[in-house]
Amino acid sequence: MPVVTYRDALNQALQEEMQRDDRVFLMGEEVGVYQGAYKVSKGLLQEFGEMRVVDTPITELGFAGVGVGAAMVGLRPIIEFMTWNFALLAMDQVVNSAAKMLYMSGGQFNIPIVFRGPNGAALQLSAQHSQAWESWLAHIPGLKVVAPGTPYDAKGLLKSAVRDDNPVIVLEGEMLYNTKGEVPAEEYLIPIGKAALKREGEHCSIITHGKMILVALQAADQLTKEGIRVDVLDLLSLRPMDVEAITASVRKTNRAVVLEEGWEIGGIGAQVVDYIQRECFDDLDAPIVRVHQVDVPMPYAKNLERAAKPDVPKTIAAVKKVMYLDQ
Amino acid sequence: MAKKKSESSVSTVPSPASSRAAGVAPSHTDLLRQMLLIRRFEERCAEAYALGKIGGFCHLYIGQEAVGVGAISALRADDYVISSYRDHGQALARGIPPRTIMAELFGRVDGCSKGKGGSMHLFDRNINFLGGHGIVGGHIPLATGVGFAIKYRGGDQVCLCFFGEAAVNNGAFHEALNMAALWKLPVIYLIENNRYGMGTALERASAINDIAERACSYDMPNEVVDGQDVLAVRDAVLRATQRARGEHTPTLLEVRTYRFMGHSMSDAASGTYRTKEELEEYMKRDPIIVLRTTMEKNGEWSDTAMTALDEELKAVAQDAWDFADASAEPAVEALTEDVYVW
Known part of the structure; x- marks a missing residue:
């Protein structure tokens, strides 16, 4: 079985899902020209073009909301936060828009969106850059939350997240991107909700x-x-x-x-x-x-x-x- | 109160969506009908609120009818509309049936959001009405996202986004407008400048008073519009739709209007943050009277016809009330439905 990094496993998941479904696009800071702050989106701009791999201004609240709006009318956005520390600025959109839209519209508008990025501490980034937000996020009805720790789980869960018709939070880790593990060459999914x-x-x-x-x-x-x-x-x-x-x-x-x-x-x-x-x-x-x-x-x-x-x-x-x- | 009309006569009220689908510009009478419908409908909302049939927050649109009606009359059926929590007027103008809006306000199962949204969260997927949203400014980025999706798919629709003037001091507004201008997205951002964010006057909240100028930060086309003149609003939005469809250029419209009621049902129309005299001065430019004046000049006004129209719309409002009152409360099982799609 091929051994790949966590970073490349995520990259494979993004590439495969964007090839499979042209409604899927990736949006966030530095995802395109820079190839991803942590290189998770390496090569995607070249393959899919700038309408589907969208560099944003540093405007977490804004682009998280852009994703939710696009999801309301039929697209399937993947919103990358450079880290979940910065996503605090976007919490209104994650909680009040994405998580609640289906319920408050009486079942009319589901939001098929993925919010993903590294969560928790890396090394010596100190107070504002070293926070694990999963209990905040898992608190919210309407969201699904996954936290893969290995390349195999990262790929399988991200692919399931992209295919899910609900908002899914994918919590990655700066310290995980370079870790390696076996990832099957053939396609697989890991079901959300299973330990x-x-x-x-x-x-x-x-x-x-x-x-x-x-x-x-x-x-x-x-x-x-x-x-x-x-x-x-x-x-x-x-x-x-x-x-x-x-x-x-x-x-x-x-x-x-x-x-x-x-x-x-x-x-x-x-x-x-x-x-x-x-x-x-x-x-x-x-x-x-x-x-x-x-x-x-x-x-x-x-x-x-x-x-x-x-x-x-x-x-x-x-x-x-x-x-x-x-x- | 007019007596309840039969179902068949009520259903003959033309829906705004049907006239748009036919590509016909609305007549002055059509526009008057829609404004008057909102007025009569919301008068009953105030009454229902006082009786406890409507709960929670309830923000009325009375005084601002020309804004929603004029703006939405400029749209096509396949365009999108998104609004804030003061959304009854736009929902009616877009064509959500009065019955299902009133049922939503009453918290009933036949409401347009199945009784789960209430006054601030009216939605109708079938006519691209993307909701009432309750956090000031929070839905402005959503409108930018709808514009992004239109461009992504190569469409020529527009997204029309309503919000109050207080939202322009909010970060979401600036973030959303910056991206729309940067990426050239077909969105019309329509500020309903009713002068007060709850009880705080514009001059006490914004460093500049001509807030259309906020658009200059993003090199975005902008206009100041008389929001009491339904025809002026319609024309301005038509111009904006042309820019949006043709060049994918967003527009910021500052539409100056005034609300004749309190911020919500829980505060007085005047006395604390604005004077009775100011309110009375603005009420002289009631949007319904402004259009009436135009129609009289054009020889389009007939007291008899207008009395009949008014009676008809009172009956529509009564019918909505009766429908909502007869509708069941949501089943308890509905509590846990619509949290996820499975």
Whole structure:
């Protein structure tokens, strides 16, 4: 199976979907002439021309709204945010226009649009450029939210997102674009709403999503050396969330660690914990532990940033805590 | 109140869309009919609001009828219209049936948005009415997107976007106009300058008072238009449609008008932020009276015919009320429908 980068997997998805459907276009800052701020759109301007690969001014609210308007009358826009940090300026269009249009029009206007871009922290970009917004986005009825952490998942989920008739949020990661993984040469789709069990074990479940899947898998590898075998469940979709997969894993292991990149309060992990207490209350052998960013704006200094982020040692410590091995 | 007419007589009210489809310019009587329909319909809205049949926010268009009617009369059936939360007048002018608008205001299942949108969110896909939108300025980029889609497909339609003068101080307005001018998109941005953003006078909110000049930032054609004169509005929008269809050039129109009611049903028409005298001065240029004066000069006015027309439109408004009142509330199952298409 070919090994490609996360960046190229996304690029393949964009190219294939734009070839398949001429209503699909890509719009955002630097997507065309510059070939993408992170080169995800490399070569697309040359193949599809400037009507379908559209460089915009730096105007997130504006071009997100342009996408929604175009979707109202039959196009299928892919709106790239250079990062989701900048997409805060566009939140009115994502929430008030895209997510609600179908409902407030009584079912007349669906919005088949993809909003995509890197989410969360990279390295030493400090407070305004290092934020994970998935709990904000997953909060909104009318949106679907996916967070692929591997090239395989990125391609399959982006293609499904483009074909979906609803607004879909695709959360990528600056630190993921260069990572590599196997991606089939033949076409495939990954259904939105299904989690994937990335590692099987019986002692504890690590439930996570997005780039934290890489942290969870490294933690699982190290724990295996100590004889602790964990389930690693990659949620992939945050809305809708695969509650069945969460339930199945926790009923098997009876212990759970929920790992996410964002902050604690109102985080995705809080929702996962709620599903577990509802569905698996009698199955639990220990309180659930959450691993997340420390409750501060992201600092610049390397050591402080490291201390703020969730990582492998914190995840291992959490697993040992729920197994009462931390005494 | 006129007694309710039979269904067949009500259904003979010509829809604006049908006359456009035939390519016929509307007569002065047609334009008067549409303005009067809005006036009589909204008078009943105010009454229904007072009785608690309409809830939430309800922003009336009374005083501004010439703007929506004149502008929409210049469009083709395949053009697009998008508006703000003060959308009853444009929805009627575009041809959403009075019955389904009133049912929407009453929160009933036969409403044009199935009772899920209310006063601020009237939609009708069949006639390209892309909604009432509730966030000031938020729908202006959507209009730019509709213009983008028209150009993308090589069409010659236009998108007509209504918003109030207070929206020009909002970032969405500038972002949307910049892209439309940059990319040469067929959009007509129509400012309904009724002088007040809620209770804040234009002069207290905008650094320049001739807000059509905002277009200069984008080298966009612009005009100031008398919004109480339905014919002037129609002509200005016709000119803008020609630029849009021919050259894909957007236009900014500042249409000067005045609302005769409060900002919404929850505030008085005058007394706090504007005087009674000012209101009375503007009411002398009621758009219906302005057109009547023209028609009298042209020998097109007949008191008898106009009385009959007025009675007819009162009956249409009554019929809309009766229809809405008889329509069922949405089924509880509808609560969770239309969040996603599956």
